[in-house]
Amino acid sequence: MDPMMPPPVRRIAIDRDPYVAPPRSTGNGATPATTIATRLRAPRAVSAHIRERMRVESVWLAYGDNWVVRDVSLPVRQGEVLAMIGASGSGKTTLLRSLNRLTEITAAAARSGQITLDGQDIHELEVNDLRRRVTMVFQQPNPFPMSIFDNVAYALAERPGRGGRRRRRSSEIEHAVADALHRAGLYDEVADDLERSALRLSGGQQQRLCIARALAAEPEVLLLDEPCSALDPISTATIEELIVELRDSVAIVIVTHNLQQAFRVADHVAFMHLGELVEYGTSTQVFDQPTKERTRDYISGAFG
Amino acid sequence: MSTAQLASAPPSGSTIARAPRERTNSWPLVDRVGYWLCWTVGISLCLIALAIVLFMLIKGISYLRPSLLVRSPAPSQVQSQSGGFLDPIEGTLLVAGLGTVIAAPLGVAIAAWLSEYARPAWLARTVESALEIIAGAPSVVLALFGLLIFAQNFLGFLSQRAASGAVYGRSFFAAGAIMAVLALPLIVGATREGLAQLPDRLREASFALGRTRATTIRRVLLPAIRADIATGTVLGMGRIIGDTAIIRILLGAALTIQPVGHVPLIGALRGTGSTLTSYVYENSPAGEGNAPQKAYAAAFVLLLIVLFLNGIVTWLTNRGGQSERGGLSRAFRLIPYWSRLNGP
Numbered sequence: 212m213d214p215m216m217p218p219p220v221r222r223i224a225i226d227r228d229p230y231v232a233p234p235r236s237t238g239n240g241a242t243p244a245t246t247i248a249t250r251l252r253a254p255r256a257v258s259a260h261i262r263e264r265m266r267v268e269s270v271w272l273a274y275g276d277n278w279v280v281r282d283v284s285l286p287v288r289q290g291e292v293l294a295m296i297g298a299s300g301s302g303k304t305t306l307l308r309s310l311n312r313l314t315e316i317t318a319a320a321a322r323s324g325q326i327t328l329d330g331q332d333i334h335e336l337e338v339n340d341l342r343r344r345v346t347m348v349f350q351q352p353n354p355f356p357m358s359i360f361d362n363v364a365y366a367l368a369e370r371p372g373r374g375g376r377r378r379r380r381s382s383e384i385e386h387a388v389a390d391a392l393h394r395a396g397l398y399d400e401v402a403d404d405l406e407r408s409a410l411r412l413s414g415g416q417q418q419r420l421c422i423a424r425a426l427a428a429e430p431e432v433l434l435l436d437e438p439c440s441a442l443d444p445i446s447t448a449t450i451e452e453l454i455v456e457l458r459d460s461v462a463i464v465i466v467t468h469n470l471q472q473a474f475r476v477a478d479h480v481a482f483m484h485l486g487e488l489v490e491y492g493t494s495t496q497v498f499d500q501p502t503k504e505r506t507r508d509y510i511s512g513a514f515g
Numbered sequence: 516m517s518t519a520q521l522a523s524a525p526p527s528g529s530t531i532a533r534a535p536r537e538r539t540n541s542w543p544l545v546d547r548v549g550y551w552l553c554w555t556v557g558i559s560l561c562l563i564a565l566a567i568v569l570f571m572l573i574k575g576i577s578y579l580r581p582s583l584l585v586r587s588p589a590p591s592q593v594q595s596q597s598g599g600f601l602d603p604i605e606g607t608l609l610v611a612g613l614g615t616v617i618a619a620p621l622g623v624a625i626a627a628w629l630s631e632y633a634r635p636a637w638l639a640r641t642v643e644s645a646l647e648i649i650a651g652a653p654s655v656v657l658a659l660f661g662l663l664i665f666a667q668n669f670l671g672f673l674s675q676r677a678a679s680g681a682v683y684g685r686s687f688f689a690a691g692a693i694m695a696v697l698a699l700p701l702i703v704g705a706t707r708e709g710l711a712q713l714p715d716r717l718r719e720a721s722f723a724l725g726r727t728r729a730t731t732i733r734r735v736l737l738p739a740i741r742a743d744i745a746t747g748t749v750l751g752m753g754r755i756i757g758d759t760a761i762i763r764i765l766l767g768a769a770l771t772i773q774p775v776g777h778v779p780l781i782g783a784l785r786g787t788g789s790t791l792t793s794y795v796y797e798n799s800p801a802g803e804g805n806a807p808q809k810a811y812a813a814a815f816v817l818l819l820i821v822l823f824l825n826g827i828v829t830w831l832t833n834r835g836g837q838s839e840r841g842g843l844s845r846a847f848r849l850i851p852y853w854s855r856l857n858g859p
Binding site: 311313316339340341342343344346347349351353354355356357365366421424425428434 | 714716717719720721722723724725726727734735738739
């Protein structure tokens with residue numbers, strides 16, 4: 212085995228979920244429908260502190276007259292990773308972007324239903340406050356064309372109430388930046404020169420910088436939109452490991468096209484097709500014992 | 516990772532093929548004619564540019580004396596006593612500086628609004644048309660308009676008043692302000708182009724961190740297009756330095772700087788004077804001075820300044836995409852319109 216590849220994360224599964232019907236198959240020795248993904252996954256422990264942060268309730272989303280998300284309901288919990296899978300055009304990215312109201316950037320976007328963050332309707336929150344609490348990492352690494360330090364410092368929560376302009380580079384800010392870089396697992400690689408341009412980092416480092424930036428805002432929910440699709444397998448493995456580590460301190464939602472990835476990182480999986488939430492359940496349930504025909508077809512590669 | 520030994524080059528003795536030179540023999544006649552036409556036109560253009568520079572170089576060097584650069588013009592029929600063009604050089608710098616200081620922040624603001632907000636749409640379209648009109652207006656028209664404005668009574672503090680109370684309307688302030696209008700479209704254009712080239716994911720990244728559009732523009736977008744802004748500004752400066760009509764109409768006909776009052780800089784800015792372009796005009800056979808040697812020498816200096824600015828544009832454009840860490844780029848950061856005063 213390649214020594215650069217991190218070892219698989221180990222946990223023991225204890226899956227109980229009110230949203231999902233218990234698996235039909237009860238026979239202990241029954242072999243589940245095996246996919247490639249199943250063979251790559253090691254058993255993992257469920258986080259001890261699971262807490263619901265967001266709730267999506269009968270949400271419909273449209274661009275113009277085209278409804279791309281249809282009547283979706285989901286919980287988003289801290290302490291676990293929620294993966295949204297589905298073919299292109301299934302609405303999973305739109306749903307993800309609606310969680311911090313980034314869909315509103317598109318003028319023609321319309322919505323129905325309710326999304327709450329810690330019990331509050333997100334449309335009643337001030338939009339920039341919401342986006343500081345629910346930050347996002349995109350498919351393409353998009354560091355700002357400035358130094359590594361400035362990239363992270365840009366996202367730091369502003370601390371009001373301190374008279375006058377904050378001094379550039381107070382020790383408080385330096386500490387916060389270093390902390391965010393640590394959490395994103397990037398600090399050791401860049402600590403020697405934080406003033407270096409972020410654009411000089413490799414793709415994987417850039418994406419971890421973007422994660423560091425998203426964490427610097429001290430969010431409650433972290434949204435990841437196909438964060439590894441532009442990266443090589445080694446960078447992908449690093450980031451996947453990071454995602455699993457982060458799930459205790461922040462609720463994580465990841466959209467991915469990569470089923471193996473969903474299987475490796477997620478505790479719960481939501482399968483979407485043509486805007487509808489077809490199946491939601493723990494990843495072992497969805498991958499090994501899907502209850503719907505379409506899910507079975509998708510994860511076995513019949514379409515998508 | 517296996518650490519296999521990498522060969523540094525193909526084994527010696529093996530033939531290395533390079534891409535062959537392109538040959539036009541097999542091309543259709545039309546393509547060949549077009550190809551050679553492009554070459555001809557390109558080379559002719561180089562020759563014309565070279566001829567201008569050489570001509571001015573020879574004429575300029577043969578007439579340029581160091582004393583010309585440090586002496587003020589003096590009214591005299593005798594060439595040896597009519598002085599140099601220190602005042603016009605100072606005037607050029609004053610007008611260019613004033614025009615740029617006014618135009619750069621305005622231009623960047625307009626460009627930012629047009630690219631990032633542009634609501635309501637009809638207003639954005641109107642602003643665009645207005646910019647096109649300004650860009651297309653001959654500078655002499657702008658100058659006449661400027662005279663109309665700056666001769667207004669309430670703007671008397673920007674120039675000088677006659678004993679009768681009439682406002683003169685000609686001053687460095689007036690010329691600088693109208694020059695700013697001249698430079699504005701260039702700065703707006705370069706800034707808009709820079710903003711348009713920035714990928715949307717940069718904006719999304721900032722919005723997704725809970726930053727407002729205004730913060731995004733100020734702290735992410737404008738710093739990212741420093742090179743474009745600087746390019747537009749330098750182009751605008753070149754336009755200002757090269758213009759004659761506005762100077763002739765809005766800066767008066769005096770060749771020396773004539774301050775108003777005794778406040779050092781403000782007095783000079785309220786007063787009249789000349790620039791290198793008006794000095795060249797004045798001393799050309801068409802002007803009243805009619806001292807072609809001095810016109811050539813001044814024109815040479817003017818050309819040097821413009822070539823220097825062009826060099827800066829090229830340099831800025833070439834390094835546009837790279838990260839900025841040098842001392843000079845730090846100096847550019849000080850220019851107020853991309854100020855990052857509220858930086859972290």
